[in-house]
Amino acid sequence: MIKTIISIILLSSIFFIFIFNVNIGDATSTFTPELIIRENGSQNMVSSIVLDFRLFDTFFEVLVFTIAIIGVSFYMEKLPEYKGKDTILRSPVIQIMTPILFQIIVLISLYIALTGHIGPGGGFAAGVILGTGLIGVSFVKPMDEIENIFKRSKIEKFKILSPLLIIIYGILGLVWGDTYFANFPLTGEVGSLLSGGSAVLINFIIGFEVFAGTWTILYKFIKHRGLL
Amino acid sequence: MNLYQILSFLVFIIGVFGVINQKDMILKLLNLGTIQSGVVLLFIAISYNGHSPIITPGIESYSDPLIHSFLLTVIVIGFANLSLMLVFVMILSSKIKTYQIDEIEKKIK
Numbered sequence: 252m253i254k255t256i257i258s259i260i261l262l263s264s265i266f267f268i269f270i271f272n273v274n275i276g277d278a279t280s281t282f283t284p285e286l287i288i289r290e291n292g293s294q295n296m297v298s299s300i301v302l303d304f305r306l307f308d309t310f311f312e313v314l315v316f317t318i319a320i321i322g323v324s325f326y327m328e329k330l331p332e333y334k335g336k337d338t339i340l341r342s343p344v345i346q347i348m349t350p351i352l353f354q355i356i357v358l359i360s361l362y363i364a365l366t367g368h369i370g371p372g373g374g375f376a377a378g379v380i381l382g383t384g385l386i387g388v389s390f391v392k393p394m395d396e397i398e399n400i401f402k403r404s405k406i407e408k409f410k411i412l413s414p415l416l417i418i419i420y421g422i423l424g425l426v427w428g429d430t431y432f433a434n435f436p437l438t439g440e441v442g443s444l445l446s447g448g449s450a451v452l453i454n455f456i457i458g459f460e461v462f463a464g465t466w467t468i469l470y471k472f473i474k475h476r477g478l479l
Numbered sequence: 480m481n482l483y484q485i486l487s488f489l490v491f492i493i494g495v496f497g498v499i500n501q502k503d504m505i506l507k508l509l510n511l512g513t514i515q516s517g518v519v520l521l522f523i524a525i526s527y528n529g530h531s532p533i534i535t536p537g538i539e540s541y542s543d544p545l546i547h548s549f550l551l552t553v554i555v556i557g558f559a560n561l562s563l564m565l566v567f568v569m570i571l572s573s574k575i576k577t578y579q580i581d582e583i584e585k586k587i588k
Contacts, residue, residue: 255499255500258499259492259495259496259499259500262495262499263488263491263492263495266488266491266517266518266521267488269521270484270487270488270521271480273484273525274481274525275481275483275484275524275525275527276525276526276527276528276529277525278525278526278543278545278546279526279528279540279541279542279543280528280532280540280541280542280543280544280545281543281545282544282545283539284534284539284541287534288534294533294534295532295533295534296532296533296534296541296544297532297544297547297548297551299544300544300545300548301548301551305548308548308552309552312552312555312556315556315559316555316556316559319556319559319560319562319563320559322563322566323562323563323566326563326566326567326570327566329570330566330569330570330573331573370533371531371533373551375551375554375555379558441534461555464559468559468562472562475569476569
């Protein structure tokens with residue numbers, strides 16, 4: 252008991268010292284709007300950092316995410332499959348409303364991926380939203396149908412290609428006479444859809460990757476554990 | 480000292496207490512997520528400046544977009560790693576038939 256209390260106090264004191272030495276608003280932006288408009292052209296400053304200034308960082312983030320998902324689908328094979336009956340919710344509200352809501356969710360996800368450089372959003376949010384919409388579908392559809400779509404789309408193999416696409420894009424930076432991971436040389440007008448150079452392209456690659464990963468996790472957990 | 484700093488410290492303490500005190504392995508992992516929430520809340524509060532980092536005419540100082548982009552990384556990787564850790568716990572429990580950490584230690588010895 253004493254050991255527990257001492258370890259809790261020691262661990263939280265690390266965080267406590269850090270909290271007392273910082274203030275709200277200590278870290279204001281060192282990036283001025285002029286710099287971001289000149290270099291990148293996106294209206295969303297976070298998007299211009301994630302997709303242009305620190306794309307190398309984002310690339311390794313996507314790589315770690317992909318490896319974690321490969322680990323999930325590899326180690327899940329060692330578990331026995333769920334043999335019980337399907338636990339489909341028989342409530343008419345859920346059965347009618349979920350297919351309608353799913354279409355709206357897909358539209359919202361595409362919109363967020365498309366305008367990630369103009370307003371809040373981006374590839375990660377879009378992928379997670381689309382993957383979450385599939386949880387609702389798995390409430391009302393039988394497991395066989397979902398398994399059929401999952402196997403037929405071969406998404407488990409295609410999602411491994413996303414980091415490769417980002418590498419190819421990074422090497423393409425040499426083509427337009429810059430360094431690796433350089434942006435397209437067309438920044439466009441701030442606030443328009445085609446601003447920010449390659450923002451839309453990379454947002455869609457990352458969105459696809461996160462969506463495929465979320466769907467793989469969901470499918471594997473339902474297949475080996477059941478819905479509830 | 481701000482309200483957000485106190486709250487993030489409270490969330491952090493709840494997470495640390497859960498990780499150390501809980502005997503169930505799944506609850507330990509979920510408490511790791513709670514610690515992550517506390518850290519994310521603190522960093523959001525530090526970088527807060529009154530304006531979100533979206534370029535608007537007439538505003539010169541923004542919240543720090545660098546910290547926001549780091550937190551994006553933290554959330555996505557935390558989500559993927561939590562699911563990977565849950566798979567490991569499921570494999571362990573399918574062999575030892577329990578989630579309680581005391582019984583697992585007894586059976587391994």
